[in-house]
Amino acid sequence: MLPELNEHICEEAVFESIYKKYSQDLHNYLYYKYGDKFSPNDKVQDAFIKLWNNCKDVTFSKAKSFLFTVANNLMLNEIKHHKVVLKYQNENQRDFTNETPEFVLEKKQFLQRYQEVLGKMSEEQRVAFLLNKVEGKKHSEIADMLGITQKTVEYRIYSAFSILKKELVGFKIK
Incomplete structure (x- = not known):
């Protein structure tokens, strides 16, 4: 129909x-x-x-x-x-930057040195530090993830900071 x-x-x-x-x-x-x-x-x-x-x-x-x-x-x-x-x-493809070649080189060298220092840390220090500073996890969250106390996490992060400050000139992190 x-x-x-x-x-x-x-x-x-x-x-x-x-x-x-x-x-x-x-x-x-x-x-x-x-x-x-x-x-x-x-x-x-x-x-x-x-x-x-x-x-x-x-x-x-x-x-x-x-x-x-x-x-x-x-x-x-x-x-x-x-x-x-x-x-x-x-x-919007830029072929230039406002950074000087010296700054770019220093940044590359600093990053390379940072990677080396991270590699020298113990695995426990490196994991706690990166989880806190890179991933933004809180100390209590890291403690739960790793199955350790919060004080241990704080100590590992503090010791990682100490190593970075000692090995890297001008290292500052928030």
Whole structure:
């Protein structure tokens, strides 16, 4: 049974017949026109969602043109968004820094020395220190994780600080 040409498509059976009739054609149209890069399957689904949301305003005779127009516009919007993203990526690539070459070298050397000093620490000191300062864990959380007392954790972190201060000139951490 074909619905009347002016009948609204809010009935489930009518909408389902439209979906079965046009979904594959709509997908093929988007795929052939724009390729697979911008996910034509998603645009088909989005177009049918918009059709369902506007089912009271769209008649059966206008459903096909509505679907194809909406899907095409969704694809064009996706392409425009992709172009904006690419343009932004190209514009914001900086080839310069405000850091002097001496500062960059000092920073690299300091980081290398820091890694060496961390490597010389005992595993217990290093783990407690990194969990606290890098991961931001509290002393009580570290104690629970490692199965030790909070005082032991505090001692390990304090001893790690002492080693870092002794081995690294100008070492300061909050």
